[in-house]
Structure formats: structure tokens, C-alpha cells
Amino acid sequence: MPRRRQPTARQERLGTELRRLREAAGLKGREAAALLGTDSAQMSQIESGAAGVSEERVRRLAAHYACTDVELIDALVAMATDRTRGWWEKYRGALPTRFLDLAELEHHATFLREVQFLFIPGLLQTEEYARAVFSYRVPELPAPEIDLRVQHRMQRKVVLEGPAATPYEAVIHEAALRIRTGDRAASRTQLTRLLELSEADHISVRVIPFDLDGFAGAASAMLYAGGPVPRLDTVVRDGPHGAAFIDSEAQLGACRGLFHKVVATSLEVEQSRDFIHKMAKEL
Structure with missing residues (x-):
């Protein structure tokens, strides 16, 4: 070959x-x-x-x-x-390779688990929220490149849609919910979208509130993607030079334990939904 x-x-x-x-x-x-x-x-x-x-x-x-x-x-x-040529291939040469790798990873995942502290998870972002995030970069990206990144992020959501949707669990810190990447209306729209998505049977959203005692895991942000067998699971974490894909058995085990620890210190799903609903009303 x-x-x-x-x-x-x-x-x-x-x-x-x-x-x-x-x-x-x-x-x-x-x-x-x-x-x-x-x-x-x-x-x-x-x-x-x-x-x-x-x-x-x-x-x-x-x-x-x-x-x-x-x-x-x-x-x-x-x-x-595997000879799959997914939707992400149309971005090859136009976006950094890791954007495409992430989309392919999500496409093949048997389940997805995510922990975020400063941003709404990418799969749950509204277009306006995503555009605000990509537009804040220094030096600024050209408008066409921002458009491509937003389009790519919106297309990633396909894994959460349809009869074969991938099971998805998200744990989001209150900080991410309160930080306004845009104006009040945009923040309200984003929170409302979170509530709508959390109604789906295959999606669960949990919140870690500021006033929760005993939480010291602010460095545990990750996307955990399940493989066809546990050995082929993958964790994506932000590194100094972009997203880092982690696949060693020891680190995967540590990340599994860390995710369960974060979940154990978060609000239950219904409590989290009530928490987000109250925040949206305050806006």
C-alpha cells in the first residue's frame, strides 16, 4: 500500500x-x-x-x-x-488536521462523556456561541476561516441526532454557564438550547455549582470517547499546542476514574436542569 x-x-x-x-x-x-x-x-x-x-x-x-x-x-x-469518507473530509486542507480527527473520533465513538469548566461543550453550543469563541482569538482569524470553524462545529452535532445517536454525558461547571461570550440574549439562547438538548433520552447534562463543597477538580476537563472495546477508548484534552489525544491504558483508566469522581460531585440530572432553567430566567 x-x-x-x-x-x-x-x-x-x-x-x-x-x-x-x-x-x-x-x-x-x-x-x-x-x-x-x-x-x-x-x-x-x-x-x-x-x-x-x-x-x-x-x-x-x-x-x-x-x-x-x-x-x-x-x-x-x-x-x-474502514474506508469511510465522512463529512469532515471536505474540510481537509482548510482546517487544522485535529479538527478532522476530532470529528472522526466522535463519528466512531460508542459513547461520549465530556467535562468542561470555562466553555459550553462544543457539541452543545449554539452557532452564535461558537462564533463568539472563535472570534475572540488573538491574532484574529480571517472571517472566512471563522465561518469554516463554526460550520465544522455545527456539523459535529450530527452524532447526537437521528435514530443512531451516540449516548452523551456532559458535566459543566457553573462558571461556563455564567460566562457571557456574547450578550444577555445570546447567553439565554445558549442556556435554553442546553435545556432542550438535555430532554433527549441519550443526552444527560449535569452541573457543578460554585457553592458545592469538596470540589477541587477544575483541571479535569476532557472529552472521553468510547471505543468498540475499552482498550480502544480515547481521551481528548487541551494541551499547550492544541488538542492532545490520549490512549495509553494507564491514562485511560485514570480518566475513567476522574470522570466518575466529577460526576459524583455534581448535581443530579433533574437538579441540573432546574439550575440551568433558573439561570436562564435570571437573564
């Missing part, structure tokens, strides 16, 4: 998981390459996501690596043979 100039996060993840299986089996890259009748350079490209890999090769590698986790192997095969 031809070398990819810029592999996606999903393609890189497949390569990473194949490398982890190889390392767990105690094999070197050249030894794995020999099993496929190829060389170390090709094996390195497969494990970095720069080269594709067929179903037959994934299953051969898994057998040689003594991997007996059938669900994991099937999930890796699905990743290797």
Missing part, C-alpha cells in the same frame, strides 16, 4: 495498537516484518499509520503475537478496512 503523507489520528491509533501487541509479544520490528515477508521500514510505516495494512495481515500479526482477544482483533480489522 502507498505511503500516506499525513495519517489521521485513527490510522495512527491502529498502528500504535499493532506496535503494542508486538512489544507485548517480545518481538522486534524486524522480526515482525519477517513474519509478513516485508522489511523493517515497511513495518515501521505500518506501526506509525503511514502505511495501510490489510485484514489478512492484521490477523496474521495477531496470531503471531499470541493475541487471543477476539473482540480487540475484530475491532483492529474494522479500523484497518
